[in-house]
Amino acid sequence: MKNSLMKAMKDSIFEVLETMFYLTIEINEDENQKQTIEVLDFNSCKLSFKGPFTGYFYTACPEILLKKMTINFLGVDEEEVTNSHMQEMVKEMANIVAGNMFCKLDVNSEYKLGIPETVTEDISFSEENTDKQVNIYAETFENLIGFKVKIQ
Amino acid sequence: MSYNILIVDDSFPMRSVIIKTIKASGFGSSTYFQAGNGIEALKVLKEEWLDIVITDYNMPEMDGIELIKQMKKDDVFSKIPVLFITTEGNIFKIEEFKKSGATGYIKKPFTPEEIKQKLTEILGEPTYEEFSDESDEGLDF
Numbered sequence: 001m002k003n004s005l006m007k008a009m010k011d012s013i014f015e016v017l018e019t020m021f022y023l024t025i026e027i028n029e030d031e032n033q034k035q036t037i038e039v040l041d042f043n044s045c046k047l048s049f050k051g052p053f054t055g056y057f058y059t060a061c062p063e064i065l066l067k068k069m070t071i072n073f074l075g076v077d078e079e080e081v082t083n084s085h086m087q088e089m090v091k092e093m094a095n096i097v098a099g100n101m102f103c104k105l106d107v108n109s110e111y112k113l114g115i116p117e118t119v120t121e122d123i124s125f126s127e128e129n130t131d132k133q134v135n136i137y138a139e140t141f142e143n144l145i146g147f148k149v150k151i152q
Numbered sequence: 153m154s155y156n157i158l159i160v161d162d163s164f165p166m167r168s169v170i171i172k173t174i175k176a177s178g179f180g181s182s183t184y185f186q187a188g189n190g191i192e193a194l195k196v197l198k199e200e201w202l203d204i205v206i207t208d209y210n211m212p213e214m215d216g217i218e219l220i221k222q223m224k225k226d227d228v229f230s231k232i233p234v235l236f237i238t239t240e241g242n243i244f245k246i247e248e249f250k251k252s253g254a255t256g257y258i259k260k261p262f263t264p265e266e267i268k269q270k271l272t273e274i275l276g277e278p279t280y281e282e283f284s285d286e287s288d289e290g291l292d293f
Contacts, residue, residue: 019261099239
């Protein structure tokens with residue numbers, strides 16, 4: 001499970017970030033690398049999923065990168081970007097990456113995705129990858145975006 | 153030819169991107185209407201003449217499938233083509249889209265080429281004027 005989930009996550013992250021967010025990224029799989037992303041009320045989100053297995057998909061993006069992505073995605077000027085725009089942005093990214101990931105994992109299984117919601121608890125993307133949780137960092141030139149699947 | 157296009161998605165960024173992508177695909181001179189869920193979409197349908205509805209599946213209050221069900225109850229709305237743009241891509245969901253009477257679907261992430269191909273199938277080729285209108289506006293991608 002761990003390996004197939006990691007592959008589906010990586011493939012989905014690459015496809016979504018490059019196709020829709022025009023980001024060139026590398027995947028960081030170093031489980032020992034202790035890097036943190038400050039979780040604020042507008043730069044992270046989680047969404048529930050139910051299917052052959054059930055749990056939550058999390059993502060968090062540093063504010064500076066999220067702002068750049070929002071400017072590119074919406075085609076607005078920097079001064080027009082609000083926290084609300086960035087919150088919507090990170091939710092949309094999570095929704096697309098998660099939906100695409102489950103299709104890649106098994107197109108013959110149905111996963112119901114919840115509505116993306118703001119994270120209120122601390123999230124660590126540096127925990128060991130197991131059959132119950134997988135953490136992946138997508139690296140851009142300057143920043144990291146954290147992704148996590150936690151199975152209940 | 154200019155089209156009236158309704159974009160239904162609970163995400164404001166996604167509605168903006170869909171509009172930008174459609175413009176980039178050659179349908180630049182069309183008029184765009186927006187709704188955040190199926191209920192808001194039905195209100196727009198009652199007020200505006202629309203050529204196509206492009207909708208997300210998973211939305212609060214009224215999802216895309218329920219929107220189509222409601223449209224099918226109306227003689228005029230039932231004739232308007234509906235295109236899903238969704239993250240849902242498993243075989244069960246695709247079958248559900250087909251059964252609902254949707255004209256087609258596009259899976260996120262999508263490219264301008266995929267949007268253009270699908271819209272051309274449904275609405276016909278965009279005209280030269282539409283491309284030229286778009287080139288004046290420029291692309292912000």
